Amino acid sequence: MTEQPASLTPTQLSAYFALTEVSSLLRPAVEKQLRDVGALSYVQFQLLARLGDAVDGRSRMTDLADGVVYSRSGLTYQAQSLEERGLITRSPSPDDERSTIVAITAAGRAVLQAVFPGHIEAVRGLLFTPLSDDDASDLARILGRVSAHLRAAPPRSAARRRKT
Amino acid sequence: MTEQPASLTPTQLSAYFALTEVSSLLRPAVEKQLRDVGALSYVQFQLLARLGDAVDGRSRMTDLADGVVYSRSGLTYQAQSLEERGLITRSPSPDDERSTIVAITAAGRAVLQAVFPGHIEAVRGLLFTPLSDDDASDLARILGRVSAHLRAAPPRSAARRRKT
DNA sequence: GTTAGGTGCTTCAAATTCGAAGCAGATAAG
DNA sequence: CTTATCTGCTTCGAATTTGAAGCACCTAAC
Numbered sequence: 001m002t003e004q005p006a007s008l009t010p011t012q013l014s015a016y017f018a019l020t021e022v023s024s025l026l027r028p029a030v031e032k033q034l035r036d037v038g039a040l041s042y043v044q045f046q047l048l049a050r051l052g053d054a055v056d057g058r059s060r061m062t063d064l065a066d067g068v069v070y071s072r073s074g075l076t077y078q079a080q081s082l083e084e085r086g087l088i089t090r091s092p093s094p095d096d097e098r099s100t101i102v103a104i105t106a107a108g109r110a111v112l113q114a115v116f117p118g119h120i121e122a123v124r125g126l127l128f129t130p131l132s133d134d135d136a137s138d139l140a141r142i143l144g145r146v147s148a149h150l151r152a153a154p155p156r157s158a159a160r161r162r163k164t
Numbered sequence: 165m166t167e168q169p170a171s172l173t174p175t176q177l178s179a180y181f182a183l184t185e186v187s188s189l190l191r192p193a194v195e196k197q198l199r200d201v202g203a204l205s206y207v208q209f210q211l212l213a214r215l216g217d218a219v220d221g222r223s224r225m226t227d228l229a230d231g232v233v234y235s236r237s238g239l240t241y242q243a244q245s246l247e248e249r250g251l252i253t254r255s256p257s258p259d260d261e262r263s264t265i266v267a268i269t270a271a272g273r274a275v276l277q278a279v280f281p282g283h284i285e286a287v288r289g290l291l292f293t294p295l296s297d298d299d300a301s302d303l304a305r306i307l308g309r310v311s312a313h314l315r316a317a318p319p320r321s322a323a324r325r326r327k328t
Numbered sequence: 329g330t331t332a333g334g335t336g337c338t339t340c341a342a343a344t345t346c347g348a349a350g351c352a353g354a355t356a357a358g
Numbered sequence: 359c360t361t362a363t364c365t366g367c368t369t370c371g372a373a374t375t376t377g378a379a380g381c382a383c384c385t386a387a388c
Contacts, residue, residue, distance in 0.1 A: 008284050008292070012300045016287050018307035023187035024233035025314040041344085046184075062366060069188035071346050076368055078344090098353050098366045120172050123180050128172070130313040135306045136176045142299045143182035149294040150189040205374085226336060238375050240338055262336040262383050335384075345374070355364070 026126055033122045038115035043070060043078055045119070048087060048112045051104035058103040060093070066155040087111055190290055197286045202279035207234060207242055209283070212251060212276045215268035222267040224257070230319040251275055 008016070027042065034040045040048070046068045051057050059067075065075040079102060082088045087108035093099035104112075128136060172180070191206065198204045204212070210232045215221050223231075229239040243266060246252045251272035257263035268276075292300060 007281075007288050009297075009300070011297075011304050012288070012292055015300050015304035015307065016291060018304060018311045019187065019190075019291075021233070021311045022307050022314065023183065025311070026183075028233075028320070029314070029317070043344095060366080069185070069192075072367070073347075073369080074345055093366095096354075096366080100367065117171075124171055124176070126314060127180060127183075127310055128176055130309045131306060133173075133175070135309070136173070136179050138302050139306050140175050140179035140182060142295060142303050143179065143186050145294045145299070146291055147182045147185045147189070150186065150193070150290060153193070156192070207374095224336080235376055236337070237339080237377075241374075257336095260336080260384075264337065330388090332387085333385085335382100337381090337383105339380075340378085341376105343374105343376080346372090348370090350369075351367090353364105353366085355362100357362085358360090 022127075026123075029126055030119065030122050033118050034115055037118050038111045040111065040115060041078075043068060043074075044082060045112075045115065047075075047078065047082065047102075048104060048108055049116075051088065051102065052109060052112050056103070057109075058101050061100045061102060064102060069156060071156065082108070186291075190287075193290055194283065194286050197282050198279055201282050202275045204275065204279060205242075207232060207238075208246060209276075209279065211239075211242060211246065211266075212268060212272055213280075215252065215266065216273060216276050220267070221273075222265050225254075225264045225266060228266060233320060235320065246272070 031042050034042060034045050038045070047064060050064060050067050051059060061075060061079065062072065064070075064079075065072050068075075070078075079088065079090060083090055085107075087105055089103050089105060090100050091103070093101045131139070195206050198206060198209050202209070211228060214228060214231050215223060225239060225243065226236065228234075228243075229236050232239075234242075243252065243254060247254055249271075251269055253267050253269060254264050255267070257265045295303070
C-alpha cells in the first residue's frame with residue numbers, strides 16, 4: 001500500500017545519492033585549503049576566479065550572482081567583504097546607473113594566483129585520483145548536459161516579484 | 165611566468181566545474197519542493213530519510229552527522245527542531261550514557277511519505293531528464309568511486325581535538 | 329582504583345545566508 | 359511627457375551554520 005510507482009531506478013537513485021554525497025564531502029575539504037592559503041571562502045574564491053577569467057576582469061553584480069548561483073543579497077555581503085580587503089572594486093556602470101560593475105584588483109589577482117595551484121591540486125587529489133581519464137571525460141560530458149538542462153530554467157535573480 | 169604546470173586537464177577542469185554547478189543548481193530547486201510540501205529543509209529531509217531507512221528507525225547523533233555530512237552542532241540544532249515538531253525523538257542510549265539515540269516517529273514517517281514521491285519526481289525531472297540510462301549508470305559508477313575515496317578520509321566528527 | 333586521555337553531545341558567540349521590502353534608475357505604453 | 363511597470367542593487371531581520379569550549383561519561387594504563 002505504501003509503495004509508489006518508483007520513478008527512479010535503483011541505478012538512478014544511487015547516482016543521485018552519490019552526487020549529493022560527493023559534493024557534500026568535497027566542499028569542506030576544498031574550503032580548508034582556500035581558507036588556509038588565501039583566507040577565502042568558497043564563494044569568494046569562485047567570485048575572484050570568475051572575475052579573473054572575465055574580459056577586463058569586470059562583471060555586473062547580477063551576472064556574478066547568477067554565475068556562481070548565489071542570492072543577490074548574499075553577493076552584496078561577500079562583495080563588501082572582498083572590497084574591504086581590496087581584492088575587488090565596485091563602481092557604478094556608465095551604461096546603466098543602477099548597475100554596479102565589479103572589477104578584480106591587482107591584489108585580487110595576486111590572491112587568486114596564490115591560491116589557485118593548491119586548489120587545483122586538492123581537487124585532483126580528492127576528485128580525480130580514483131578516476132581514469134575516460135571517467136573524467138564521461139563525467140564532464142554527463143554533468144555538462146545536466147548543467148545545461150538546469151541552466152535553461154530561469155535563474156535565481158528572476159525570483160518572484162509578486163504582483164501587489 | 166605565471167603559468168603553473170596545469171595539473172588538471174581541460175576535461176577534468178570542466179568536469180569539476182560542471183559538478184559544482186550541478187550541485188549548486190540542484191539544491192535550491194529540490195529544496196523548494198521539500199519546503200512547500202513538508203516544510204522541511206534539505207538536511208532535515210536527509211535526516212528523516214536516513215532514519216526511515218535505518219533498522220528500527222534509530223541512529224546515534226554522531227552517525228547521523230557523519231552520514232549526512234554535517235557538523236555536530238548543526239545536527240543538534242536540526243534535531244531540536246525536528247523533535248519539537250514531533251518528527252523524531254531523542255533519548256539516551258542504554259549502552260552508553262553519553263550517546264543520544266534518535267528515532268523517527270510515526271508522524272515523521274508520515275511527513276517522509278508525503279514528501280518522498282514529489283522529491284523523487286523533482287530529481288528525475290531536473291537531473292535525469294537529459295540523461296540516458298547508460299549515462300545514469302556511468303554517473304553512479306564514477307561518483308560512487310569518488311565517494312568511496314572521499315569517505316576513506318577521517319569524517320567530520322573526528323575534527324581536531326587539539327592538545328591543550 | 330585512580331588518573332590521563334578519548335568520545336558524544338550541547339552550548340555559545342560569531343559569521344553567513346536568504347527572502348522580502350525598499351530605493352532609484354530604466355523602459356514602454358498611451 | 360506621464361505613468362505604470364520592470365530591473366539592479368542594498369538593507370533588514372530572521373534563520374542557519376560552524377568551530378571552539380565545556381560537560382559528562384567511558385576506557386585503559388598503571
